Every structure is written in C-alpha cells, then in structure tokens.
Amino acid sequence: QEAGVIFDVLVVGGGATGAGTALDAASRGLSVACVERGDFASETSSRSTKLIWAGIRYMGTATAALLSPKLWQHPVDTVHQFVGEMKMVWHCHVERRYMTSVNRHLCNWIPIAVPFNSWHISPPPMGHPLFGYFPFLAPVVFKFYDALSVFTCPPSYVLTKSRAQRDFPQLDPDGLKYAAVFYEAQHNDSRTNLAIAMTAAEKGAAIANYTEMVDLIHNEAGRVVGAVVLDRMTGKQWKVYAKKVVLAGGPFTDQLRSMEAGKIPPAVRGSAGTHIVLPGYFVPHNMGLLDCNTSDGRFLFILPWLGHTLIGTTDKKGPAETLQNPPEDEVVWLLKESQKFLRKDLKVRRSDVLSAWRGWRPLAVDPHATADSPVSRDHVISENPESGVIFIAGGKWTTWREMAQEVIDRVVGPSGPPSLTLDIPLHGAEGYENNLAIQLIQRYGMDTTVAEHLVKTYGGRAWEVCELMQPTGKAWPKFGNLLVEGFPYIDAEVLYATREYACTIEDVLSRRTRLAYLNRDAAVAAIEPVADILARELGWTAKAKEQQIQAARNYVESYSGR
Structure with a gap:
C-alpha cells in the first residue's frame, strides 16, 4: 500500500461473489482492492453441487405459490411474488448462457434424468397436489425450461424404459415408467472462482489471498474509509483506504460486519450442505440423476464429476465453520436416499465413500430495509446508512456475475460507468478450442x-x-x-x-x-x-x-x- 493511495472500492472476500465484484469494478475502470482471509474459494464457493443451474426448483415453487389458496386470499401479493420468482429464473438462464457460451473452457452440459416409477407421486413434490402429477407434466415443464434459455441449451427429451437400460444401465428397471431428461451446466467450482480472481487481476485489481481484514477504519463522522489488513503468511499489517468498502464474506459476513461501529443487527445465517463422492461406476460418465422428492422433500442430485460420482446435498441450519467435518448421519442419509432409483444389485455402501465434505450457504435478510420492502428469495445488497459499508450475501453460483454487477451499480450510481462483464471471457478462454x-x-x-x-x-x-x-x-x-x-x-x-x-x-x-x-x-x-x-x-x-x-x-x- 503506497502512501496516499485511496482505492475506489475495497472488497473483503475472495469467493465467487467477492472476486466477481472486484472484476466488475476493475473492468469499469475503478481502482479496486480485494482481500481474502484464506484462499480463493476456500469456503462456500468450492463446496457446491458443481452445477450452473438455471433455477428449475424456483420455477416449481413459484408455480406452486401461484396455484395455492394465497391467490384468492392475497391476489396482488401472490402474483407479484410469482413474477419476482420467474424473473429470478430468467436471470439464472441469462447467466447460465453467459457461462456456457463465453466460458466454454469452464463449463459443460450434463443431461440429468428424472426417473418416475409411478404416474402419481405421493406426497407431492414441494407440497402442492398439482405436482403429484409431475410424471405427466415433466416433459412439458422441461420444454418450457428449455424455452427460457431461448433453446440455446441441448433439448430435453424422454428416456423410455428400454432406452434407459442402454443409456443409464444403473437405473433399476423394475417399476420404471420412463425418465424425463433435461440439461444443466456443470463446472469445477473452485477453478471457476480462481478464473474470476485471475481475470480481476488481469483487469487491474489489486487482489490477494491469505490477507485478512482485522479491523475497519472509521473517520470522525463514523464513516468507514478503509480497513486494517493482515498478511497471514508473514504477519505484516497495513492499512488500505477506500472510498467504499464492500463485504462479501458469504456465511461469515456478520463477523465482518461486527467491526462496524455501533449496534449491528444480524443479517446472515448459514445453512450447511453435505456432499459425498463415490466411485464413478454408479452413474454413466455422461448423465446424472435427480430425485425431486426425497424422504424429506428436498432435491437430490447424483452426478458424474471428474470421473467420480457426486451426491448431494443436505440442508441444515447452523453457524458456519471452516473445516469440513461432515456429520456421519448426513453421509448415511445420502447413501440411503441415493439407492432409491438404482438397481438392487448395485449396493451403495458406506465403504464406497471416497470423500465427503460440508459447505455453508449464506441465507440473508436486509437489516436496513424498511418495513414495506419486499423480502428477497435470492441475494441481498444492503448499505449501512451510518457507516456507508455495503454487504452482499445470498444468491447462488449461477448468479455470481449478476450479483457483482448489482453491487457495483450501487457503488457508482445511475450515472456511473456500465458493467462490461457479460462480454468478458474469464481466464483461460483465450487459446481454448475443442481439439x-x-x-x-x-x-x-x-x-x-x-x-x-x-x-x-x-x-x-x-x-x-x-x-x-x-x-x-x-x-x-x-x-x-x-x-x-x-x-x-x-x-x-x-x-x-x-x-x-x-x-x-x-x-x-x-x-x-x-x-x-x-x-x-x-x-x-x-x-x-x-x-x-x-x-x-x-x-x-x-x-x-x-x-x-x-x-x-x-x-x-x-x-x-x-
């Protein structure tokens, strides 16, 4: 840090959202610094289900809410919520298209089979009786899902019982009616995060991992004007000054916010998800499986990933931790649930678990929102009116770029330079080709x-x-x-x-x-x-x-x- 240097933006956090925010700011011509206390993607951003997915579940929950008694009890609010959910799904499709078209070196399409053993599901997925008939509706629903991407994704299709035995031989044929197949994008999440960080550096961001914010710097008026940071490799401390500080600490965001002066109401809590990895022979190398109605009503993905089988995820509220330490009962639950659609002679054993990990998703609310502000089901961007600090939390891997754009839009205001990231290929794109x-x-x-x-x-x-x-x-x-x-x-x-x-x-x-x-x-x-x-x-x-x-x-x- 040179004497007298004041950055336009200091971003605290080097996960997908933080690194993306640094990239968006730098590409607009702003001077930006980004610090991460651990390694890039060392927390939530490396522990996902490895999908750049476009929100098929959100589309379902939005429809379920629209067709519920709430439509007659609170028609305006219900329709408004439905429109908001569908906008979120649309934005997911836009972002997925950016990743699969501009960053082909990081993503690939993966077909995902949804098998049906009966023509009616009970209890119905997402708790709505209409979805009890999802076996009839699935092909139409997935074609609509394709249409939201303007048919830029591979087309969904029906996998008959006979064809399933050829394309997905691990599926149990007993009782199988058919499987509906749709496509999502898959990636190596930590490598994508690193590509974002490297691209931010290429665009001029001063970005560093293992550099922890240990305090915020306040001026006499109580406004935050920078941060004291610690190089965890050398023990050296120094001050970084900035016109605006953005906190992007994922499920650890409230720990960062606690350094602001005054009383800071909680805003972000964690939800832990466990994944397990098995040998690759439990699924075809080019097709995954989705159980849309597990015993506790969650979605469960069984996917091929890097020559192995990835299964997840669980969902349990609790404070975030850095070490993995996946609970044994969740590992066992995943093993039990994954057996549901697989052949009976293909045993999924505890000894097949090659690795298991746990990550935390940030669930955020806006502590500075007015009473009549809408509740976000997606991400939250909030500015403390006293300190001037902005935090961003929530969201999903798919929308990292959109979230970064929105937070820098907030920083520069309506008259500031526009975002350019929708057209920026990430690190490694240059020179990539199919052969x-x-x-x-x-x-x-x-x-x-x-x-x-x-x-x-x-x-x-x-x-x-x-x-x-x-x-x-x-x-x-x-x-x-x-x-x-x-x-x-x-x-x-x-x-x-x-x-x-x-x-x-x-x-x-x-x-x-x-x-x-x-x-x-x-x-x-x-x-x-x-x-x-x-x-x-x-x-x-x-x-x-x-x-x-x-x-x-x-x-x-x-x-x-x-």
Missing part, C-alpha cells in the same frame, strides 16, 4: 486423460502448464509425471499453482487440483510430494515445510472417507 487436448498429446506425447484434464482445468493456459513438465523417462507417456496413480494430476500443476496464488499444500490438494474432494486417501498420499515441490518453489525452511505438512494432514482429515 486442444489432441494438440497437447501430439506435441508432448502425454497420456490422453492427462491432456483432457489439463484442457478442462486450464483452458488455453494448458500450454503454460505443459512448459513446466519434465520427461517421465518412459517410452510412453513421455511427459506428465503423476502425483498419485489413478488420477490425472501431474507435478507440473503444483509448480503452476504458485503462479495462481497457491500458498499452501491445502491450496493445491483442495482447490488447484480437487484431489481432497475426490479421494481423501489419495490426497493424504500426495501431501509429501506436493510439499517437496512447494518447498523448493516457495523457499520454505525445513521447519516451515513440516508445519505445512501437518496443517495439510489436519485439513484433509476433516474430510470424511471410507
């Missing part, structure tokens, strides 16, 4: 799975990773030394991770690669080789290296496994 993996194989003589992984992870930047590779000493593959057998991660990625702000072993195992999320035991095995590479690259002392190894072991052990 890039083939080009890498032909140039470097690497394994096909490694090449495909590098392209999917780094996009056009895969060339930069390959330039760091060392020969394997084998006839084939010639390049690409694996960190752990059975996974496509290579040692060159650890080196490249340091160019992507990685500071710890945990950063590499959890978010630059996804090894800890896929297989806890494999992540434990990779700790030592990753530590060796990082120690050489970052200049760790022997003591620092041992501390890093112990910290990584403690973190990886917080995941549940076999």
Whole structure:
C-alpha cells in the first residue's frame, strides 16, 4: 500500500461473489482492492453441487405459490411474488448462457434424468397436489425450461424404459415408467472462482489471498474509509483506504460486519450442505440423476464429476465453520436416499465413500430495509446508512456475475460507468478450442486423460502448464509425471499453482487440483510430494515445510472417507 493511495472500492472476500465484484469494478475502470482471509474459494464457493443451474426448483415453487389458496386470499401479493420468482429464473438462464457460451473452457452440459416409477407421486413434490402429477407434466415443464434459455441449451427429451437400460444401465428397471431428461451446466467450482480472481487481476485489481481484514477504519463522522489488513503468511499489517468498502464474506459476513461501529443487527445465517463422492461406476460418465422428492422433500442430485460420482446435498441450519467435518448421519442419509432409483444389485455402501465434505450457504435478510420492502428469495445488497459499508450475501453460483454487477451499480450510481462483464471471457478462454487436448498429446506425447484434464482445468493456459513438465523417462507417456496413480494430476500443476496464488499444500490438494474432494486417501498420499515441490518453489525452511505438512494432514482429515 503506497502512501496516499485511496482505492475506489475495497472488497473483503475472495469467493465467487467477492472476486466477481472486484472484476466488475476493475473492468469499469475503478481502482479496486480485494482481500481474502484464506484462499480463493476456500469456503462456500468450492463446496457446491458443481452445477450452473438455471433455477428449475424456483420455477416449481413459484408455480406452486401461484396455484395455492394465497391467490384468492392475497391476489396482488401472490402474483407479484410469482413474477419476482420467474424473473429470478430468467436471470439464472441469462447467466447460465453467459457461462456456457463465453466460458466454454469452464463449463459443460450434463443431461440429468428424472426417473418416475409411478404416474402419481405421493406426497407431492414441494407440497402442492398439482405436482403429484409431475410424471405427466415433466416433459412439458422441461420444454418450457428449455424455452427460457431461448433453446440455446441441448433439448430435453424422454428416456423410455428400454432406452434407459442402454443409456443409464444403473437405473433399476423394475417399476420404471420412463425418465424425463433435461440439461444443466456443470463446472469445477473452485477453478471457476480462481478464473474470476485471475481475470480481476488481469483487469487491474489489486487482489490477494491469505490477507485478512482485522479491523475497519472509521473517520470522525463514523464513516468507514478503509480497513486494517493482515498478511497471514508473514504477519505484516497495513492499512488500505477506500472510498467504499464492500463485504462479501458469504456465511461469515456478520463477523465482518461486527467491526462496524455501533449496534449491528444480524443479517446472515448459514445453512450447511453435505456432499459425498463415490466411485464413478454408479452413474454413466455422461448423465446424472435427480430425485425431486426425497424422504424429506428436498432435491437430490447424483452426478458424474471428474470421473467420480457426486451426491448431494443436505440442508441444515447452523453457524458456519471452516473445516469440513461432515456429520456421519448426513453421509448415511445420502447413501440411503441415493439407492432409491438404482438397481438392487448395485449396493451403495458406506465403504464406497471416497470423500465427503460440508459447505455453508449464506441465507440473508436486509437489516436496513424498511418495513414495506419486499423480502428477497435470492441475494441481498444492503448499505449501512451510518457507516456507508455495503454487504452482499445470498444468491447462488449461477448468479455470481449478476450479483457483482448489482453491487457495483450501487457503488457508482445511475450515472456511473456500465458493467462490461457479460462480454468478458474469464481466464483461460483465450487459446481454448475443442481439439486442444489432441494438440497437447501430439506435441508432448502425454497420456490422453492427462491432456483432457489439463484442457478442462486450464483452458488455453494448458500450454503454460505443459512448459513446466519434465520427461517421465518412459517410452510412453513421455511427459506428465503423476502425483498419485489413478488420477490425472501431474507435478507440473503444483509448480503452476504458485503462479495462481497457491500458498499452501491445502491450496493445491483442495482447490488447484480437487484431489481432497475426490479421494481423501489419495490426497493424504500426495501431501509429501506436493510439499517437496512447494518447498523448493516457495523457499520454505525445513521447519516451515513440516508445519505445512501437518496443517495439510489436519485439513484433509476433516474430510470424511471410507
């Protein structure tokens, strides 16, 4: 921080929303700083169901509310709520289209089958009797869902019982009537978050992870004019001044707000969701499954992800925590629910759980809203009239860009520069093309799975990773030394991770690669080789290296496994 420098905006939080806010501000020409106390995506943004989904559930709840007795009791409010919900769904479709068209290197379409074993569901999904007939309605509903994307997504279709045995052989054919199939976008959430942060830096944002806000700076009038920040790697503190401070701490936002002067009413609470990861053979590699009516009425996704099977999620209110520590009863519940539509001879066992994790969604209300203000079902942007601090919380992965745009619109006002992010490709888009993996194989003589992984992870930047590779000493593959057998991660990625702000072993195992999320035991095995590479690259002392190894072991052990 140079003496006398005052940023236009200081963003506190480096998850998808915080990094996106920094990107939006920087791309408008504002001077912006962004600090994150941990790593980018170290909390909520790396622990999602990995979908850029366009709000199929919100469409259902909106329709259920419209067709309820509330329509006759409070017609104006009910219709207004329905319109608001459908606008939110429309915005989700716009944002999903941005990700799948402008950022193809980060997203792929995934067909999701909704199987039906009867022509009437009881109890009905979302508690409305109309949805008891969803087996009849599903094909029409999903075509309408396609239409909201102006048919830019692959078309939904009907999967007959006979075709299901071919395309989804893990489905139990006994009693199966048919399955309705629709499409959502899928991504690697921590890598998307990192791409947003890297793009913000490319646009001029001063952005740093492991830099924690420890206090807010108030002027004599009580307005916040900056923050005291701590470099958690070195222990150094300094002051960052800004004309406007935006808090984007997800479920930890109230902890940040507590540093404002005066009484701060609570606004954000957490809702924990557990996911489990199983071997990939429980679903086809190119199709997922949605149970829209679990035993407690929630949606449950069973999806192929990075060669594995991802199942989630649960929903339990509670204070947010940093370590994973998924509750065992939730792991068991997910296993039990996932067996519902699978063949009886395909047992889903506790020993099949390779990894399990837990993340917290922020549920927000506006503490500064007037009594007649509408309640948001989506995200909340609120400004403290006394301190001038703005916080943003809530929302979902799909709408990260929209949320960032809205908060910077609030900062600059109606006469300020407009947002440009809807046309900005994220880090890795340049140089990406469909045949890039083939080009890498032909140039470097690497394994096909490694090449495909590098392209999917780094996009056009895969060339930069390959330039760091060392020969394997084998006839084939010639390049690409694996960190752990059975996974496509290579040692060159650890080196490249340091160019992507990685500071710890945990950063590499959890978010630059996804090894800890896929297989806890494999992540434990990779700790030592990753530590060796990082120690050489970052200049760790022997003591620092041992501390890093112990910290990584403690973190990886917080995941549940076999």
